[in-house]
Amino acid sequence: MKKEKEPGNETSFFDKVYDIVRKIPSGRVTSYGAIAEYLGTRGSARMVGWAMNSSHTKTSRIPAHRVVNRVGLLTGKHHFGGMKVMQQLLESEGIEIEEDKIVKFDTVFWDPKKELNKKRK
DNA sequence: TTGCTGACCGACG
DNA sequence: CCGTCGGCCAGCA
Numbered sequence: 001m002k003k004e005k006e007p008g009n010e011t012s013f014f015d016k017v018y019d020i021v022r023k024i025p026s027g028r029v030t031s032y033g034a035i036a037e038y039l040g041t042r043g044s045a046r047m048v049g050w051a052m053n054s055s056h057t058k059t060s061r062i063p064a065h066r067v068v069n070r071v072g073l074l075t076g077k078h079h080f081g082g083m084k085v086m087q088q089l090l091e092s093e094g095i096e097i098e099e100d101k102i103v104k105f106d107t108v109f110w111d112p113k114k115e116l117n118k119k120r121k
Numbered sequence: 122t123t124g125c126t127g128a129c130c131g132a133c134g
Numbered sequence: 135c136c137g138t139c140g141g142c143c144a145g146c147a
């Protein structure tokens with residue numbers, strides 16, 4: 001195998017994503033790009049979404065419904081096993097959804113590198 | 122092992 | 135404004 005990965009890599013890219021998503025407080029949402037940027041791989045925003053896809057295979061439940069795209073659109077609603085489920089989950093947390101889009105996205109936006117780094121507010 | 126795809130983002134025309 | 139393309143990394147056939 002030429003593609004050997006670093007042995008001391010206990011926390012994989014995916015694990016980091018899961019960890020951040022789980023830290024998302026209720027009533028807050030984040031974007032794939034924000035997480036990717038926090039991980040230092042802004043260009044790999046796709047991997048963040050891909051991690052969510054794999055998250056459903058994990059025993060641990062990942063609140064992927066709190067993760068949306070850059071415009072606050074619920075792109076992965078179909079992958080939840082029910083597009084209505086994702087919207088209802090968000091609404092249940094106090095997030096308003098309109099046309100599969102998050103209302104006041106900038107207000108409920110939760111920036112990982114900002115909240116986890118500065119740890120203020 | 123190689124190759125394609127994917128819940129994105131940003132740039133270009 | 136809208137369509138197209140490239141890039142990033144990991145999983146699956």
